[in-house]
Amino acid sequence: MLHKATREGTDNVLADLGFDDAEDLSAxxxxxxxxxxxxxxxxxxxTEVATLTGMTQPxxxxxxxxxxxxxxLERLMQALVSLDQQVEIIVRPARRAQEAGITVAA
Structure with a gap:
């Protein structure tokens, strides 16, 4: 039986699939x-959501x-605020065991 070479994945499946903008898409x-x-x-x-957010129905x-x-990302955050959500952005130094990047917790 032939074994395919596998590589270790990351926490971001989009990055694993080779998307250049994986962090942005994930967020x-x-x-x-x-x-x-x-x-x-x-x-x-x-239609109701479009009225609340100021976005078009399409x-x-x-x-x-x-x-x-x-x-x-900014428009998505503004849309969430329009739906009475608090959106927080936290900037802090990356830990050595963790690479610099973007993380979203919703």
């Missing part, structure tokens, strides 16, 4: 999950389907 995905959870919990439709539709290419 966007975490924020989009929270955004979509809030919409579902509140029972809002896309943009809300993209977010609902996790199409995140055309939306910035």
């Amino acid at each position: 966007k995905a975490m924020l989009a999950v929270k955004f979509n959870d809030l919409i579902e919990t509140r029972g809002l439709n896309q 943009k809300i539709s993209q977010l609902r389907r996790y199409k995140l290419q055309n939306i910035s």
